[in-house]
Amino acid sequence: MISFKEIKNDLPAGIVVFLVAVPLCLGIAMASGAPLFSGIIAGIVGGIVVTLISGSQLGVSGPAAGLAVIVLHAIQSLGSFEVFLSAVVLAGVFQLILGFLKAGSIGYYFPNSVIKGMLAGIGVIIILKQIPHAFGYDENYEGNLHFLEPQGGTTFTELFKAINYITPAALIISVLSLFILIFWDQVLAKRSRIFQLIQGPLVVVLLGIGLNLLFLNFFPNLTLRDNHLVTLPVADSIGGFFNLFTAPDFSRVFSYEVLFLAGTLAVVASLETLLCLEATDKLDPQKRISPANRELKAQGIGNIVSGLIGGLPLTQVIVRSSANIQSGGRTKLSALIHGVLILAFVIAIPNVLNMIPLASLAAILLMVGYKLAKPALFKTMYRNGMIQFLPFVVTIVAIVFTDLLTGIGIGMAVAIFFILKNSYQVSHFMHKEKAENGKPKYHMVLAEEVTFLNKGNILRTLRKVPEGAELEIDYTRSAVVDPDVKELIEDFRETAHSKNIKLTIHEIQQEETLEKIKL
Incomplete structure (x- = not known):
């Protein structure tokens, strides 16, 4: 059930997650070779439908970067986005079945060292991926978590390119935003309750919009171009808005390629969801335990709905979930608010979202990344001994140099080695x-x-x-x-x-x- 008892904490957290989620939804859709609005649909469904069914109090669902490559190749091989949507619906059915078969217990078999390594690895990846956006180099899409860039190169080559393509206005906005976020968190929030209710990320977004308007009117040479801002599809009428939705084509739903794709999506999405669910529970200040089987059912229904109206496949997403927790979210109301806000802004005032600089959002995500990969965490894991520290570090390095699931697989291999060694001894x-x-x-x-x-x-x-x-x-x-x-x-x-x-x-x-x- 949705509780409004913590609305004073959940409302500002939901606003922050909403601001972070919109460009991520668009970026993942772009990386997937799908219509941009399909990412927004998945964000809305994840925020509203999945949240209402899920038992996770702090998890936030939406389109997942880990599925982008699968989606891209699937759309190309099937030759039709509509046929692909039928596979998304079928994947949701498979997830629903997995939930009833109680397959959610798989998530409990991942060692803490690997889960903590996943969180820290995601933190490092967020920092590395957002530095170019903070500099104003926005060639790589938002939400990309892979080491190899889609346009060629790697995470590190993008960092060197960013240094050569600095946009002064973006750098000014990101530096001022980081200063405000740090000062807000370390000083203002500790002095007055009002600064806890009004979140720093909301302030830096308004600052970014204001500064860019200032540049536009007084320093036109500094004005950010459209590719440095959020780019949400804008409908010119109610009819145009509904035209942004796409119905699936079920004519090939029982073909081998669609069935295989649906199975792949169901397995990968379920695994990523269970890992993120476990990680989110680790971050929860109240240490609540979310029902994993119920989460699989919620994700299954979410993917069925998303596929039926033209959305990308979705999972629980650690970037949005951690932003929710760090912004003070207490219950699932914050995730619901984020979904409702996406829907409301897309219908009513999409042009306002298109005024937000990506540099402002980069500053917010840099803070999220730092909190996930704090130096204190590395010290704690080192004190726990090599049996904890090595799988932790290997997981981080593997995630940075490959992708989320591959990195976790490598970390698990190291953890299992120590388990077998201990069993031997x-x-x-x-x-x-x-x-x-x-x-x-x-x-x-x-x-x-x-x-x-x-x-x-x-x-x-x-x-x-x-x-x-x-x-x-x-x-x-x-x-x-x-x-x-x-x-x-x-x-x-x-x-x-x-x-x-x-x-x-x-x-x-x-x-x-x-x-x-x-x-």
Whole structure:
């Protein structure tokens, strides 16, 4: 349910998310090779439809940059945007089914080190991608999170290009905006409640519009060109507005290429949503846990609606969600407000949005990026030890040099390596007791869960037992012992007499095993 108890916090947060979301929706649509308005439709559906169904209090949904490349190739291969929309609808149906099958639990199997690395990696990417916009170099589209740029080059080559193509007015606006945002956050917001209700990002957007109007009237050479401003499609009439919507073409919905595309969209969108859901819960000051299966159902219904009216596929998006949290959002009302504002402005006053400089939004996103990748986070993860720090850092580097899902996959591989290494090392405990009659005595207790991965470590320990010793192997406390390990112990039993080793094995009884499983 939507609660209005926190409207004093949710309203300003919703306005900030709205300002950030509009250019991202347009940029992702441009990168996807789709009509610009399709990104706005996805933003509206994500803000209103998904929010009303979702159980996430702070997550914000909309078109996702991670799907842009898939969408671009899909539209080109299918040869029709309308046919592509049928795949979006079908992907939503698949997500709905995944929700009912309780597939949302997949998100719980990602280690904290990887989730925190994802958040920090997104923060670093936002900073790197927004620096060119802050300088007034707006060739790369808003919302791009890939290392390789669509027009050629990489994230870093774009930074060097930006230095050579500085737009003075954009630089002035972004520098002043950053100063205001920092001063607002660090000084003003701590002194008076009014500065908490009126968000700094709203002030810098108004400042950007005002400065550009000032340049237009008094310093025409400094005036920002249209490509430095938000560019929202403007309808000349009510009929023209409804013409911006597109109906899907279901004539090829059961063809192999559409079914395969729908399955791909459903899997990638669901995975990205679950990761962002987990990350958003980590950022939530109240540490609420969002129902993952309900989120899949909400995203499924959202994609069905989006596809039916001409929108891009959507997911929960960490950039918008983190902007929501950092702007003081408390409940899902802030996400709903952002969706309603997009719809209202698109219908009533789209020209006002087209006055917003991208440099103002770059300053806002630079602050979002910094808060996601604060130096204090790196220090905390380092203090937690290499088992946490290495997957964290690898995830960040991999995301920066590839893309979100690839980076997370690489981070997971490193985390799994440490999990397997720990499992290998903690398979058992060997205790040497006092020797009796001059014979050394050993007591080996197996861990609660012993898998085939532990074979090597156990075998190495058994080989170190000296001739003439006494050895007790105890796995009465083990809930699970892999058959491979049992076979290894049985083989050792057969060879122990050749070393004059007195071997005693304490096994768990079948009834006890069943009782443990029930518990």
